[in-house]
Amino acid sequence: MSDTLQIIDESGKKVGKAPRLKRETLLRMYRAIVSTRSFDDRCMKLQRTGRIGFSIPNKGVEATSVGAAAALDAAQDWIAPHYRDFAMMFYLGIDVNGMFDNMFGNADDNAVGRQMPVHFSFRDPVNWLSISSPLGTQIPQAVGVAMAMKQRGEKGIALTTFGDGSTSTLGFHSGLNFAGVFGSPVVFLCQNNQWAISCPSEEQTASESYAIKGEAYGIPGIKVDGNDVLAVYRVVSEAVKRARAGEGPTLIEAVTFRMGGHSTSDDPSRYVEQSEFDAWEKRDPLFRFETWLKSEGHLDDEKIAAIRAETDAEMMAAAKAAEAKPRPKLGTIFSDVWEQMPPHLDAQMNACISHFAERDEAVDEKGEFPL
Numbered sequence: 001m002s003d004t005l006q007i008i009d010e011s012g013k014k015v016g017k018a019p020r021l022k023r024e025t026l027l028r029m030y031r032a033i034v035s036t037r038s039f040d041d042r043c044m045k046l047q048r049t050g051r052i053g054f055s056i057p058n059k060g061v062e063a064t065s066v067g068a069a070a071a072l073d074a075a076q077d078w079i080a081p082h083y084r085d086f087a088m089m090f091y092l093g094i095d096v097n098g099m100f101d102n103m104f105g106n107a108d109d110n111a112v113g114r115q116m117p118v119h120f121s122f123r124d125p126v127n128w129l130s131i132s133s134p135l136g137t138q139i140p141q142a143v144g145v146a147m148a149m150k151q152r153g154e155k156g157i158a159l160t161t162f163g164d165g166s167t168s169t170l171g172f173h174s175g176l177n178f179a180g181v182f183g184s185p186v187v188f189l190c191q192n193n194q195w196a197i198s199c200p201s202e203e204q205t206a207s208e209s210y211a212i213k214g215e216a217y218g219i220p221g222i223k224v225d226g227n228d229v230l231a232v233y234r235v236v237s238e239a240v241k242r243a244r245a246g247e248g249p250t251l252i253e254a255v256t257f258r259m260g261g262h263s264t265s266d267d268p269s270r271y272v273e274q275s276e277f278d279a280w281e282k283r284d285p286l287f288r289f290e291t292w293l294k295s296e297g298h299l300d301d302e303k304i305a306a307i308r309a310e311t312d313a314e315m316m317a318a319a320k321a322a323e324a325k326p327r328p329k330l331g332t333i334f335s336d337v338w339e340q341m342p343p344h345l346d347a348q349m350n351a352c353i354s355h356f357a358e359r360d361e362a363v364d365e366k367g368e369f370p371l
């Protein structure tokens with residue numbers, strides 16, 4: 001296992017060989033991080049004003065998500081994501097309107113309100129498997145997808161992301177073991193953000209790192225500075241290349257930090273020392289990348305201000321549009337599971353609809369009958 005790879009240091013100075021990326025790609029990466037901060041901020045305000053139920057702060061972990069997303073071929077690869085990967089979605093061009101539809105659980109939401117907010121699923125423009133609340137379930141799912149592509153002779157690979165706490169799940173063990181045995185074309189990306197709600201990373205495992213766990217499965221394990229977008233891009237690109245070439249899976253540990261609460265229902269000041277927040281604030285992935293982009297002549301203060309204003313306006317407009325849409329119809333609780341609804345379920349659906357139809361609750365706040 002290698003030492004932690006870093007290309008841009010905490011002050012924004014280049015300390016390693018930067019990957020050759022077009023200016024356009026670098027700015028797309030930057031914009032995805034800025035969009036995530038803006039989306040986070042909007043969601044926090046919506047939650048605190050009681051208009052959405054829940055969100056997951058992403059501040060601090062964005063470089064890991066963006067560096068990984070930029071290493072994929074969206075046309076053929078699959079993603080089985082963690083719930084703290086908004087920046088990956090922004091980089092890949094997933095529609096922000098669709099993301100807000102999910103946050104509100106409205107009628108246009110791909111899951112028609114059946115999932116919690118932030119449990120996104122998309123087929124377009126990338127295969128983004130539905131996020132699940134039970135931790136680690138996405139890991140064997142990714143291996144299954146990867147094996148299916150391998151058996152069909154396709155060149156796609158699967159990327160799965162998960163937190164440090166999720167390495168304690170059975171899904172982690174069975175996924176890595178299976179992938180190691182069968183040489184599945186999959187990349188395992190552990191987002192080590194130091195905490196699993198209030199459980200610190202050092203109490204999560206007795207191993208010296210998460211990357212070293214790869215050894216137990218016969219898989220290379222690599223540790224990378226997760227707040228360095230270029231370093232993450234480099235290690236994930238190499239892992240993707242190996243997987244695509246039929247050389248099997250890789251486990252990557254991206255060392256980063258959750259700069260906010262676990263969720264909007266959490267108060268991290270109850271268990272994270274202020275000194276820890278202060279120390280990681282100095283390693284902020286956005287500041288670091290921005291400083292380096294400026295030093296390379298790709299960005300200046302005027303452009304930064306313009307990108308921030310554009311992304312804020314974009315989030316505000318998408319949130320407003322999603323809030324204005326109708327709620328899902330009641331019958332959607334029963335649909336989409338069976339191609340042909342079985343008679344007992346059909347009877348239950350009709351009973352449910354007529355039960356509510358007889359009551360005032362059937363009419364929503366806009367006076368619509370949402371059945």
Ligand SMILES: Cc1ncc(C[n+]2csc(CCOP(=O)(O)OP(=O)(O)O)c2C)c(N)n1
Pocket residue numbers: 084133134135136162163164165166167169193195196197258262
């Ligand atoms: C199987 C399972 N166990 C416990 C939980 C409750 N839970 C939700 S999030 C979380 C912490 C996860 O930490 P980590 O994997 O490090 O991800 P992070 O939230 O830090 O991004 C826990 C324990 C769950 N959702 N699923």
Ligand SMILES: [Mg+2]
Pocket residue numbers: 163164165191192193194195196197
């Ligand atoms: Mg964690």
